[in-house]
Amino acid sequence: MVHGEAWTLKEFFTYPNEYIYWTIQIVMYPFMTGLVAGAFVLSSLYHVFGVTQLKGIARFSLVFSFALLPVAMLPLMLHLQQPQRGIEVMMTPHFTSAIAAFGIVFSTYGMIVASELWFVYRKHFVESALRLRAIPQRSVPENLWHLLYSALTLGATDISHEALEADERAVKKLAAAGIPVACFLHGYAGFIFGSVKANALWMTPLMPVIFICSAVVSGIALCILTYILTMEIRKVLAARRRREYLELPSTEELKSAELHVVTMTTKYLVMFLVAAITLELLDLIFRGYTAMKSWDILRSVIYERDFVNIFVIQYGLGNLVPFIIFLTPGLTIRRALLGTSLVLLGVFMMRWNVVIGGQAFSSSLSGFMHYVLPIWPDSMETAKEGLVGALTVAVVPFCLFYLLNKVMPVFKDTH
Amino acid sequence: MISRRNFCKKSLLVAGGLAILLSALELFDPRRLEAEKGDGKKVRWVFLVDTHKCVGCGFCVKACKIENEVPYDANVTRTWVERYVVTKDGKTHIDSPKGARDGFEDTRIDIGEGKFQEIKNEEISKAFFVPKLCNQCDNPPCVQVCPVGATYQTADGVVLVDRKWCIGCGYCVMGCPYGVRFFHPVYHVAEKCNFCYHRISQGMQTACVDACPFGARKVGNIRDPQDPVTKVITTDRVNVLKEEYGTTPQVFYLGLTKEVK
Numbered sequence: 001m002v003h004g005e006a007w008t009l010k011e012f013f014t015y016p017n018e019y020i021y022w023t024i025q026i027v028m029y030p031f032m033t034g035l036v037a038g039a040f041v042l043s044s045l046y047h048v049f050g051v052t053q054l055k056g057i058a059r060f061s062l063v064f065s066f067a068l069l070p071v072a073m074l075p076l077m078l079h080l081q082q083p084q085r086g087i088e089v090m091m092t093p094h095f096t097s098a099i100a101a102f103g104i105v106f107s108t109y110g111m112i113v114a115s116e117l118w119f120v121y122r123k124h125f126v127e128s129a130l131r132l133r134a135i136p137q138r139s140v141p142e143n144l145w146h147l148l149y150s151a152l153t154l155g156a157t158d159i160s161h162e163a164l165e166a167d168e169r170a171v172k173k174l175a176a177a178g179i180p181v182a183c184f185l186h187g188y189a190g191f192i193f194g195s196v197k198a199n200a201l202w203m204t205p206l207m208p209v210i211f212i213c214s215a216v217v218s219g220i221a222l223c224i225l226t227y228i229l230t231m232e233i234r235k236v237l238a239a240r241r242r243r244e245y246l247e248l249p250s251t252e253e254l255k256s257a258e259l260h261v262v263t264m265t266t267k268y269l270v271m272f273l274v275a276a277i278t279l280e281l282l283d284l285i286f287r288g289y290t291a292m293k294s295w296d297i298l299r300s301v302i303y304e305r306d307f308v309n310i311f312v313i314q315y316g317l318g319n320l321v322p323f324i325i326f327l328t329p330g331l332t333i334r335r336a337l338l339g340t341s342l343v344l345l346g347v348f349m350m351r352w353n354v355v356i357g358g359q360a361f362s363s364s365l366s367g368f369m370h371y372v373l374p375i376w377p378d379s380m381e382t383a384k385e386g387l388v389g390a391l392t393v394a395v396v397p398f399c400l401f402y403l404l405n406k407v408m409p410v411f412k413d414t415h
Numbered sequence: 416m417i418s419r420r421n422f423c424k425k426s427l428l429v430a431g432g433l434a435i436l437l438s439a440l441e442l443f444d445p446r447r448l449e450a451e452k453g454d455g456k457k458v459r460w461v462f463l464v465d466t467h468k469c470v471g472c473g474f475c476v477k478a479c480k481i482e483n484e485v486p487y488d489a490n491v492t493r494t495w496v497e498r499y500v501v502t503k504d505g506k507t508h509i510d511s512p513k514g515a516r517d518g519f520e521d522t523r524i525d526i527g528e529g530k531f532q533e534i535k536n537e538e539i540s541k542a543f544f545v546p547k548l549c550n551q552c553d554n555p556p557c558v559q560v561c562p563v564g565a566t567y568q569t570a571d572g573v574v575l576v577d578r579k580w581c582i583g584c585g586y587c588v589m590g591c592p593y594g595v596r597f598f599h600p601v602y603h604v605a606e607k608c609n610f611c612y613h614r615i616s617q618g619m620q621t622a623c624v625d626a627c628p629f630g631a632r633k634v635g636n637i638r639d640p641q642d643p644v645t646k647v648i649t650t651d652r653v654n655v656l657k658e659e660y661g662t663t664p665q666v667f668y669l670g671l672t673k674e675v676k
Contacts, residue, residue, distance in 0.1 A: 004598070093562065100563075364594070
């Protein structure tokens with residue numbers, strides 16, 4: 001079986017070698033990097049621009065961005081035909097290729113987020129290490145925790161007022177440096193598509209900008225969504241624990257804090273959503289107005305074959321409905337939950353419509369290809385590049401976030 | 416009477432002026448120019464397809480698959496033949512079943528998903544075959560986009576793939592406007608036509624050229640003015656595919672019409 005044949009249906013004239021080569025994992029890749037970049041931008045709004053209303057979610061989104069980071073690489077590894085050689089992109093980059101920038105941008109970004117996290121959590125590391133060190137007879141897990149925290153302090157145990165202030169300054173600088181790098185990380189993912197001159201749908205200089213805007217939208221949406229979910233869990237846990245520790249915040253306190261953060265954050269979400277939709281519509285209108293050679297086939301893909309995906313799910317459910325939800329006064333948690341889920345769906349569909357939609361027509365402009373998502377994995381290929389692979393990529397960041405939260409608690413003020 | 420100062424000035428001017436002329440001679444040394452114009456290379460492989468001669472027998476596709484060990488039954492191929500049937504209502508019907516490996520055994524047009532379209536003979540205004548293969552572009556987008564440099568252009572213009580280095584990302588497959596690239600079903604790396612580089616560099620013809628019973632395919636060296644292919648390209652009205660992409664393709668066609676995709 002030829003790679004791509006398992007999920008491609010061809011109609012009318014396509015070149016014999018044409019198949020849908022970039023599948024669900026390549027949809028997941030910009031979606032995940034978008035979440036990384038968006039979550040980071042959200043945390044930077046507080047650290048750099050001093051948007052204090054976002055304080056509650058800033059630390060949360062920073063840790064979440066770090067949890068998402070390794071997952072941005074996972075879909076690529078699952079997609080490569082020779083994953084064992086994937087490291088060559090970093091070792092022997094061929095700089096005329098947009099993908100070659102991946103190693104540099106990705107590792108720069110990773111280092112910025114990691115060092116910012118270190119400065120944010122240094123006090124916590126030192127305190128935890130000292131607390132564990134004070135225990136005379138440590139159990140095995142306590143010993144391991146002690147080792148981990150001592151290592152994480154990197155030997156810098158000074159947590160005097162001046163030292164912590166210096167930390168804060170460093171965080172601010174790193175967050176400021178991180179914004180352009182985060183935008184670059186995602187903008188270049190857009191460039192990968194936008195620069196393919198062989199593909200009529202992809203080739204537009206707007207692609208990187210559209211990608212950045214929708215990335216921020218999706219990142220903020222996911223942060224709000226995860227924030228709400230974790231707060232709900234915390235409410236349940238708090239109700240149970242409050243019987244033992246009375247100093248913990250009550251359910252009502254948590255609830256009002258949650259609503260306040262969510263309302264503030266959705267304002268930024270709507271702003272970026274407007275920018276993203278404007279650019280996407282501009283691109284669409286421009287293509288229709290200039291009506292180049294490829295417009296005939298693009299029109300039949302956009303307005304006929306992918307109509308439901310583009311106009312009903314992406315623009316309708318994913319953009320218009322959340323827009324109404326967020327702008328109607330008196331936002332509730334439940335509505336915010338629905339709105340952010342729909343925004344995430346919308347951004348996912350935007351990636352889908354770009355990646356899969358861009359391969360829905362032959363480069364002969366005389367035929368169509370249809371992607372059938374492999375649901376049941378009957379081979380390694382359909383497992384990697386099917387529903388199972390995509391779900392794996394979607395689940396991993398939450399597992400990582402759970403683990404990271406053990407080391408770097410995002411809601412530390414409750415203890 | 417010329418003063419000493421003036422004499423020095425004028426003689427410097429004359430010397431300078433002469434120097435410019437002399438350096439100009441050096442700059443425009445015709446022999447050097449001739450050499451530089453051809454960037455000093457003696458070989459640049461090109462291909463010539465005479466669509467008038469192609470009958471769509473598919474011998475070239477068969478020969479290519481066998482020569483280059485592309486699995487015979489796999490639905491990918493380094494070269495293929497397209498059939499164009501233009502009907503009187505102005506519609507163009509195109510197909511290439513299995514890349515025309517077995518020729519065109521059915522008069523109906525293969526429209527995919529196992530469906531065929533019948534076209535009556537009296538409706539046809541013209542019909543012809545167009546063989547396709549890698550254009551070995553002068554400005555190859557596939558080489559540009561390869562993130563690890565596994566695909567590269569040789570000094571004599573042929574684009575090759577290093578099977579030991581390709582990571583299989585598929586960016587080159589996406590970057591090629593001609594759809595000549597695919598993943599090799601056995602090696603799982605990018606695969607493409609390379610003008611049978613192992614043969615042409617040893618003074619042989621490509622497998623498809625050897626297999627063509629009608630001489631519709633020819634490979635040649637554009638740097639050699641005596642090469643019959645060069646003679647046709649330089650004197651006859653030839654065309655290339657999808658010039659608008661700026662790839663500068665090096666497969667030249669005789670009898671190419673606007674219907675060809």
